Amino acid sequence: MKMPVRVYIGTPLRRFTGNLARVEVEARDVAEALDRLSARFPGLRAELFDEAGQLRRYVNVYVNNQEIEDLAGPNTQVRDGDEIAVVPALAGGADGAPAAPAREKLVRLTPEQVIRYSRHMIMPEIGGTGQRKLLSSSVLVIGAGGLGAPAILYLAAAGVGRIGVVDFDVVDLSNLQRQVIHTTDAIGRPKVESARDTVRRINPDVEVVPYNTALTSANALDIIKDYDVVLNGSDNFPTRYLVNDACVFLRKPLVDASVFKFDAQVTVFLPGQGCYRCLYPAPPPPGAVPNCAEAGVFGVVTGLVGAIQATEVIKLILELGESLAGRLLLIDTLAMDFRTVKLRRNPNCPVCGDNPTITQLIDYEAFCGVPVLAQS
Amino acid sequence: MAVEVRVPAILQSVVGGQKVLRVEGRTVGEILDRLDQEFPGVKKLLLDEDGQVRRHINIYLNDEDIRFLQRLETPARDGDIISILPALAGGGIHALR
Ligand SMILES: [Zn+2]
Numbered sequence: 432m433k434m435p436v437r438v439y440i441g442t443p444l445r446r447f448t449g450n451l452a453r454v455e456v457e458a459r460d461v462a463e464a465l466d467r468l469s470a471r472f473p474g475l476r477a478e479l480f481d482e483a484g485q486l487r488r489y490v491n492v493y494v495n496n497q498e499i500e501d502l503a504g505p506n507t508q509v510r511d512g513d514e515i516a517v518v519p520a521l522a523g524g525a526d527g528a529p530a531a532p533a534r535e536k537l538v539r540l541t542p543e544q545v546i547r548y549s550r551h552m553i554m555p556e557i558g559g560t561g562q563r564k565l566l567s568s569s570v571l572v573i574g575a576g577g578l579g580a581p582a583i584l585y586l587a588a589a590g591v592g593r594i595g596v597v598d599f600d601v602v603d604l605s606n607l608q609r610q611v612i613h614t615t616d617a618i619g620r621p622k623v624e625s626a627r628d629t630v631r632r633i634n635p636d637v638e639v640v641p642y643n644t645a646l647t648s649a650n651a652l653d654i655i656k657d658y659d660v661v662l663n664g665s666d667n668f669p670t671r672y673l674v675n676d677a678c679v680f681l682r683k684p685l686v687d688a689s690v691f692k693f694d695a696q697v698t699v700f701l702p703g704q705g706c707y708r709c710l711y712p713a714p715p716p717p718g719a720v721p722n723c724a725e726a727g728v729f730g731v732v733t734g735l736v737g738a739i740q741a742t743e744v745i746k747l748i749l750e751l752g753e754s755l756a757g758r759l760l761l762i763d764t765l766a767m768d769f770r771t772v773k774l775r776r777n778p779n780c781p782v783c784g785d786n787p788t789i790t791q792l793i794d795y796e797a798f799c800g801v802p803v804l805a806q807s
Numbered sequence: 808m809a810v811e812v813r814v815p816a817i818l819q820s821v822v823g824g825q826k827v828l829r830v831e832g833r834t835v836g837e838i839l840d841r842l843d844q845e846f847p848g849v850k851k852l853l854l855d856e857d858g859q860v861r862r863h864i865n866i867y868l869n870d871e872d873i874r875f876l877q878r879l880e881t882p883a884r885d886g887d888i889i890s891i892l893p894a895l896a897g898g899g900i901h902a903l904r
Contacts, residue, residue: 668896689895692816696895711894713862726817761892766826772870772890 433457434511438468439555441518442752447474461492462505464515479517491518491560496552498559516555538566538592544636548590561749562590566636568748569593571658573646573674575622576600577733578664578688578740580612585741586662587630587637591748594630595658597642598622609730646670648792651677660744663687664737668714669795675700675707676792679783686743686755688736693729695736695762698774699743699755705776706783710759717800732764810838810883813890822846835868835889836879853891863894 438454448454454471458464465486469476479490486492492499493516499507509515540548540563551557551565570591572579575598586594600622602613610622617625623641630639642654646665655661655677663674663685671689678685682702689696700706739760746752758771781788812828819826823846832838843850855861858879866873867890873881883889 666896668894671896691895694816694895696892710865711863714896715861715863715894759892761890763826770870772867772892773872775872775875 433459433463434509434513436464436509436511437514438464439514439516439518441516441556443519443750444475444478444517447472447478458509460503460505460509461494461499461507461515464509465492465505465517468517478519487519489519491558492516493518493555493558496555496558501559516558518555518558518560538563540566544590547634547636551589556751557749565590565745565748566592568660569595569658570660570662570744570748571595571597571655572662572664573597573670574664574666575610575612575626576606576664576666577609577690577728577730578737579662580610580626581734581737582662582664582741582744583612583626583630583639584633585738586744587634587639589741589745590634590636591745592636593638593640593658595640595642595654596623596626597644597646597654598626599643599645609728609733611734646673648673648795651792652681655683656681658683660747661685662740662744664740667799669799671707672714672798673792673795676782676789678702679706680791684747686740686747688740690728690732690736692726693732693763693765695732695760695764697736697739697743697755697760697762698758699747701754701756703776703783704756705774706780708782709777709780709784710774712777712780714799729764732762735764736762809885811886811888812838812842813888815891815893817893817895818849818852818891821849821852833882834879835866835873835881835883838883838889839879865892866890867892 435455435457438456440448440452440454445452454468456464456467458467465479469479479487481487486505494502494507494509495513540559548562552559552562568591570586572583572594575583575596583594583596602617602620602622602625604618606613607615612629613622613625621643623643627639627641630637644650651673661674661678661683665671665674685700687698687700687707743754746754757774759774760769760771762769776783778785809829809831812830814822814826814828822828830838830841832841839850839853853861853864860866868876868881868883869888
């Protein structure tokens, strides 16, 4: 008997459904429901099915939050009140999005992982496939300092499978006011080791790759190339330009942020859509901008901003929602004011413009007039 | 034409510690002139010798960078918001010296 069932349409597919998130159809099983859906919204058919009429491998279908793979596939019966969710796992290699691992490469979840990540997996936007994607993903965090510390904690808790951490510094007592991944008994230890040990206690699923070194023009490409997304928690201009240029050359998405006292700026640079040099073509002259040690930094702001960066990284990996690409988020925590301004790619940008003049990493100390000091 | 000028923390010391200023002027450039009359030296921080906005600073009219409008000639209207955004390095303890 045919039953009215609701079909939840994943965000990327809503352009075919006139922006409807939920559609009701009558069907006996999933295959019939998807067929009805495609009949009603013709553009959807090619999105859901290949030429042979098989459900595309990157389209995940759930019945009441269970993947149909784990049920009876397209033959899964549906009943009145059931909800089918149709969520594409990747947008087909959209420009700048990290490459989604092929399904066969995705890890299988253990029963313990199903519980650990259950609050993620119950959401159709993430589900089992999204969680497996996170576990198969890799993120490089530049600096285990104010921004990197909270970001690493959330990336680890979320189950990002491999987190690289670059920092040459050791934990100092004055770091602990904001660098929440480090503890008092870690003072004097390398930050990358302290971060790795904390992550182990939070989530043993996560592999932390420590790089106890400064990021330099000599090692940046080699380190960054092995990761899907880069999170910039660096605290100085030479490293900021170095990370930017390396990400442009390697076509890596970069989630960028900087903090000053009670204020912050956050954005995402996707390959081909502008870069840090489009925003700020040159650094301020040395001495023009006081550093955090001189000016101070409101510790919790770095927590807020690091968490926003982690949010953007996870959204990129899962291809969820709209990233901050093309927008600069301005945060004033004293007024608790959040707003965004537009960012554009500069066609004359020396690195990502139409006729780039900088095509390999340069001497960033000379470019900024200061030595590369740290990433924290 | 009164426009709201939002001053970043990093520059507030040069405008008497204020975060928001109301300034009259028909264009962004005119507003910066007024600002400089009241707080001498502001323009020098924002503009280079050629009168162009310094490359580590962006000036926005509402949500658009004036570089993509008419730069300092960009007309401003009552109620518009001008934001001054300098590049920030921070996140930790080391930065420019
Ligand atoms: Zn650029």
